[in-house]
Structures are given as structure tokens and as C-alpha cells.
Amino acid sequence: MTRPLAQALQDFQPGLPLAVAYSGGADSTALLLACAERWPGQVSAIHIHHGLQAAADGFESHCRDVCARLGVPLQVLRVDARHASGQSPEEAARSARYAALRQCAEAAQPPIRHIALAQQADDQVETLLLALSRGAGLPGLSAMPAQWEREGIHYHRPLLMVSGAELRSWLRERGVTWIEDPTNADEQYTRNRIRARLLPALEATFPQFRDTFARSAAHAAQAQRLLDELAAEDLARTGLPPRIAALQLLSRERQANALRHWLRGTHATAPSAAQLEELLDQVAACRTRGHGIRLKVGAGLVERQGQVLTWYNP
Numbered sequence: 147m148t149r150p151l152a153q154a155l156q157d158f159q160p161g162l163p164l165a166v167a168y169s170g171g172a173d174s175t176a177l178l179l180a181c182a183e184r185w186p187g188q189v190s191a192i193h194i195h196h197g198l199q200a201a202a203d204g205f206e207s208h209c210r211d212v213c214a215r216l217g218v219p220l221q222v223l224r225v226d227a228r229h230a231s232g233q234s235p236e237e238a239a240r241s242a243r244y245a246a247l248r249q250c251a252e253a254a255q256p257p258i259r260h261i262a263l264a265q266q267a268d269d270q271v272e273t274l275l276l277a278l279s280r281g282a283g284l285p286g287l288s289a290m291p292a293q294w295e296r297e298g299i300h301y302h303r304p305l306l307m308v309s310g311a312e313l314r315s316w317l318r319e320r321g322v323t324w325i326e327d328p329t330n331a332d333e334q335y336t337r338n339r340i341r342a343r344l345l346p347a348l349e350a351t352f353p354q355f356r357d358t359f360a361r362s363a364a365h366a367a368q369a370q371r372l373l374d375e376l377a378a379e380d381l382a383r384t385g386l387p388p389r390i391a392a393l394q395l396l397s398r399e400r401q402a403n404a405l406r407h408w409l410r411g412t413h414a415t416a417p418s419a420a421q422l423e424e425l426l427d428q429v430a431a432c433r434t435r436g437h438g439i440r441l442k443v444g445a446g447l448v449e450r451q452g453q454v455l456t457w458y459n460p
Contacts, residue, residue, distance in 0.1 A: 148312045151305075155180050158304035160260040162188040165251055167243075167263050168220070169193070170209045172324040174264035176313040177305060179322060181262060182216050190219040190258070192250045194243050208325050221250045248299055259300055265290055266305040266313060267356040271348070272340045274359055279336075281419070288367035309356060376400070377407030386412065387454040390432050398426055405455075413457050415444030429455075 147155075166178045168191040181189045193209045195202055206222055213220040225242040251258040270289050277286030293302045305313070317324060333339045348355045381404050384392035388408060393401050402422055409415050417425065421443045428439045432450065439450035446459035 147316055148308075150308045151176075151180075151312055151316060154304050154306075154308050155184065158262075158302065160262060160302050161300065162260070163190065163254070163256065163258055164188060165190050165192050165221075165247075165254070165258045165261045167192055167194070167247060167261060168209055168213070169264075169327070170205045170212070170325045171264075171327060172314050172317060173266050173269075173305065173310060175212065175322060175324040176317055177262055177264040178212075178218065179216070179317075179320070182218050190221065190254065192247055192261070193220060193222045194246045195222060195224040196242065205325060205327075221254070223250055244296070248297060251299055259298065260302065261299060262302045262304060264305055265303050266308050266310050267360065268310045268341065268345060270306050270363065271345065271356060271359050272337050274363055275340050275344065276336065284366045284370040284373065287363065288370055289363040291367065307357070307360060373403050374407060377404045380404040381408055385454070387456050389454050390429060390450065391453065393429055393455075394432075398430075401426055401429060409444055409457060413444070413446070413459075415446060415457070415459075417443045 162185060164181060164185060166174065166181055166189060168174045168178050170193070178189070178191055191209070191213050193206060195206050209222070210220060223246045225246045247261055251261060273289045274287065277289065280286065290303060290306065292304070292306055293300065295301070314324075329335070330338060330341075333342060352358070380396060380400055381388060384396075384404065386408065388404065393404065396404065405422065405425060406417065409417060421441065425439075425441055425443060425448060428441060431437065432439060437450070439448065439455065441448050443457065446457055448455055448457050450456075
């Protein structure tokens with residue numbers, strides 16, 4: 147076992163029982179094997195059958211065989227991951243996956259409160275590069291968190307400092323097989339082009355790029371936490387929904403930070419840069435009772451109602 151992998155597993159201290167999101171690929175196979183060996187009898191696997199490609203049934207069969215050999219209980223849940231109009235296929239699959247993971251965790255006896263996900267260092271770099279390509283702010287540059295909690299479930303990504311090559315090497319040493327998702331080689335997807343073209347170039351130019359990129363993402367995440375604290379303080383003064391006159395007492399930068407926090411935290415929506423700039427202009431111009439505000443922001447509309455801003459999804 148390589149030092150980064152050994153260190154990652156040593157640092158991983160989830161609550162038990164633990165479920166591993168298991169696709170059958172190399173990364174989740176390595177994670178499942180390591181966890182099952184470390185906590186025998188306390189680990190189960192969850193396989194989400196997306197039904198998006200012909201090979202999906204083969205993935206499920208492989209996962210059942212591996213879990214049977216390991217003596218690890220397996221839950222399989224089939225989901226409809228087709229995307230709606232205006233929704234990306236990746237977003238639809240991700241939403242369906244997390245809903246299914248939560249459903250399986252809550253159905254287990256006893257209920258499972260900790261789930262491990264197998265994203266690794268290469269995935270983290272790809273996420274950061276995608277964020278940079280979109281001109282993302284600190285939330286995007288923070289990339290993927292190592293752990294978080296959602297609706298009572300604690301999610302963990304213990305492999306974010308371990309490369310995919312290290313995981314595959316460890317599995318080969320153990321004589322363990324995995325399956326390759328054929329879509330991973332399809333370069334019509336930006337993430338796959340990054341993996342195939344940019345990561346080898348970064349490896350040749352900056353051999354330690356995974357570690358340095360991870361540190362940059364951690365710095366961005368720390369800065370974002372400070373901005374979230376400031377936004378919470380400012381919104382405590384403006385009220386919820388925010389009063390326009392109170393917003394106008396803040397600098398434009400703090401207004402933007404507070405409004406983003408309000409929209410994300412209260413309404414689970416995010417404005418584009420252009421939408422936020424227009425909203426800030428309207429807040430600055432709102433000096434009379436008759437000044438109306440009705441703007442497309444995120445997935446809905448921000449309107450002025452009396453002395454406050456409101457958001458709704460029509």
C-alpha cells in the first residue's frame with residue numbers, strides 16, 4: 147500500500163456502521179476493500195443502477211459478485227436519472243444518486259448515517275479545472291469537500307489525496323479486478339478531455355500538482371467559510387427576507403456576498419454573475435416607493451415587495 151493511501155485510510159474515522167457507494171470501478175472497489183478489511187462486519191455497499199447505458203446490468207452483476215466474495219451486504223437501487231429540460235445529464239445523475247444513497251441508508255437496519263464516496267485526487271483536480279474554466283468564485287474553486295452533512299447523512303471522501311493510478315496499482319497488487327465505465331473514454335465530455343489531455347501534461351510539468359491544487363482548493367474553502375460567516379452577520383442585520391434599506395448600508399461587495407448567501411441558503415439557487423450585478427444595480431437605484439424590482443435570478447425571480455426583497459420560483 148502506498149504511503150498516501152495508507153495515510154488517507156488512517157485519517158479516515160467515520161461513524162459506524164458505514165456504507166460505501168460502490169459503482170464497481172477501480173476507485174470505489176479500492177475504497178470498499180480497504181473499509182471492509184478495516185471494519186469487518188460494519189461495512190455495507192450501495193450500488194446505484196442509473197439505467198443510462200447498456201452495460202449497467204453488467205455493472206450490477208459484477209458488484210454482486212465482488213460483495214459476495216467479500217462478505218459485504220449490498221443494496222442495489224434502480225433510479226431514473228434522465229435529465230429534465232434545462233438540466234445537464236451530469237446534474238440529473240448526481241441528484242438521483244444522492245437521493246438513492248439517502249434512501250438506502252435510511253432503509254438499512256440499523257439506519258446508516260455515514261456514507262463513503264470514492265472520488266480521488268484526479269477527480270478533485272478535474273473539478274477545480276472545470277471551475278476555473280467557468281470563471282467560478284470561491285465556492286467553485288473550493289472543489290469537492292472531504293466531508294459534509296446533508297439531511298442527517300454524513301458523507302466522506304477519504305481518497306481526495308490519493309491518485310487514481312495509486313489505487314489501481316494497489317488493486318493489481320492484491321489481484322482484485324474492477325470494471326471500466328466505457329463512457330470514461332468518451333472525450334465529448336469535458337471532464338474526460340481534462341483527464342486524457344491535461345492531467346498528463348500537468349504531471350510532466352508539475353509532478354506535485356495534485357498536492358498543490360488540493361492546497362489551493364483548501365485555501366479557497368477556508369476563505370469561503372469566512373465569507374459565509376460575514377454574510378450571516380450581515381443578514382442578521384438586514385433581516386430575512388433582506389430589507390432593501392439595510393442592504394444599502396453595506397458596501398457593494400458585502401451586498402453581493404449577503405445576497406448570494408441568502409439565495410443559496412434559503413432558496414437553494416445561485417445567481418449568475420450578470421444576474422447578481424443587475425440585482426445590485428437595482429438595489430442601489432431603489433430610493434423611492436415606486437421603484438419596482440423584478441429580475442430573473444437563479445432558477446426564479448427576485449421581486450421587491452414593500453421594503454424587502456423576495457424570491458420565488460414561478
